[in-house]
Amino acid sequence: MSDSKSKAIAIIRAEHRALGAVINNIKAVLQEVQAGRVAMDFKLFWAMVYYIDAFPDRLHHPKEDDWLFSRITTRTPLADKLIEELQSQHQMEPQALARMRRDLGNYEAGVPGSLEALQTTVASYADFTWKHLRTEESEILPLAEAHLLASDWDAIADAFAQNADPLVGSADNKLFDALFHDIVNRTPAPVSGGLNPHKSGGSKWRCKLAPVSGGHLWRRILVVNSGALGAINR
Numbered sequence: 031m032s033d034s035k036s037k038a039i040a041i042i043r044a045e046h047r048a049l050g051a052v053i054n055n056i057k058a059v060l061q062e063v064q065a066g067r068v069a070m071d072f073k074l075f076w077a078m079v080y081y082i083d084a085f086p087d088r089l090h091h092p093k094e095d096d097w098l099f100s101r102i103t104t105r106t107p108l109a110d111k112l113i114e115e116l117q118s119q120h121q122m123e124p125q126a127l128a129r130m131r132r133d134l135g136n137y138e139a140g141v142p143g144s145l146e147a148l149q150t151t152v153a154s155y156a157d158f159t160w161k162h163l164r165t166e167e168s169e170i171l172p173l174a175e176a177h178l179l180a181s182d183w184d185a186i187a188d189a190f191a192q193n194a195d196p197l198v199g200s201a202d203n204k205l206f207d208a209l210f211h212d213i214v215n216r217t218p219a220p221v222s223g224g225l226n227p228h229k230s231g232g233s234k235w236r237c238k239l240a241p242v243s244g245g246h247l248w249r250r251i252l253v254v255n256s257g258a259l260g261a262i263n264r
């Protein structure tokens with residue numbers, strides 16, 4: 031496998047796992063809240079919703095459309111229908127996030143039944159997203175490997191390498207680091223269901239930040255959050 035191909039595929043898969051990790055955290059938090067084991071941490075929840083909006087929706091999906099999908103359709107018609115479906119799913123993301131924000135806001139305002147509504151919205155979003163990610167990994171990437179040329183992979187790897195550290199060098203860099211410190215440190219230890227979390231220190235879930243050379247904080251999170259990997263691949 032060429033360097034560019036392996037690099038591009040590794041970044042795409044890592045970004046999927048980062049998204050999966052955050053979605054799993056969202057589900058786990060809601061389970062704990064509904065079971066009465068923890069109080070709702072709205073700052074944590076808003077931070078996770080913001081992450082989905084700021085990174086996967088604004089950067090990952092558009093780069094798939096502009097680089098990966100467009101190169102595949104140039105080389106083969108075999109993925110045309112699938113790509114059309116995936117692109118329409120990308121366009122549905124903002125509406126799905128808007129529903130999550132609405133239900134979260136209602137819950138924060140104390141609207142009766144809003145926790146259940148939020149759980150339904152999150153479960154639907156998680157199913158939708160995992161199906162989307164699995165389709166890309168199990169059908170689109172193999173087609174890409176079969177049909178794309180080395181020059182295609184060079185272009186895709188370049189585009190996604192910019193994705194990998196979207197805020198490096200920007201004034202928002204520290205803000206993102208702080209955001210993900212919050213997500214890691216504030217997420218409660220799931221007691222049952224949903225996740226298969228990394229555990230250390232007894233029954234507590236402790237996400238230790240493993241150093242990744244050149245990696246941004248969010249990439250370090252997914253090194254230790256192995257539960258998200260299982261969720262995407264199941």
Ligand SMILES: [Fe+2]
Nearest residue numbers: 091094116166
């Ligand atoms: Fe996608």
Ligand SMILES: [Fe+2]
Nearest residue numbers: 046094163166
């Ligand atoms: Fe994707």
